[in-house]
Amino acid sequence: DVQLVESGGGSVQAGGSLRLSCAASGYTYSSACMGWFRRAPGEEREGIASIGSDGTTTYADSVKGRFTIFRDNSKKTLFLQLNSLQPEDSDMYYCHLLTSGHCTFQNIGDYGFWGPGTQVTVS
Secondary structure, three states, X not given: OOEEEEEOOEEEXXXXXXXXXXXXXXXXXXXXXXXXXXXXXXXXXEEEEEEOOOOOEEEOOOOOOOEEEEEEHHHOEEEEEEOOOOHHHXXXXXXXXXXXXXXXXXXXXXXXXXXXXXXXXXX
C-alpha cells in the first residue's frame, strides 16, 4: 500500500521559514510525479508545486520564488522549503503522489494518493 506521511509544519511569524518533509513508501518513488497542495477548511484545494521523476518542477504563482520543491529518491522523501511565509500561507499542506495526468502543479491534488497533512500557521 502507498503511504505518505508529512511532517515539519508548525507556527511561525511572517517572514519566517519552514521545511516540510514527506516520507513515501509502497510505490516506485523515483519514477513518480510528486507534489504539494494546500487546503484550508471549507476552501478549495490549491496545487502549489510539482516535481517529476526527472526533477522538472512547476509552481503556482502564489508561491513561485518563495517555495522550493525537491526530492531525495534514495530516501524516498519529498521536501518543500517555505520561505518568506505570509499569513495567507496558513493552511494544511498535503504531499501528493500523482498517478494520472501531466506532472504540473495544476494537477496536484487530483488522481493519486496523499497523506494526512501537516499544518502551517503564519502570524
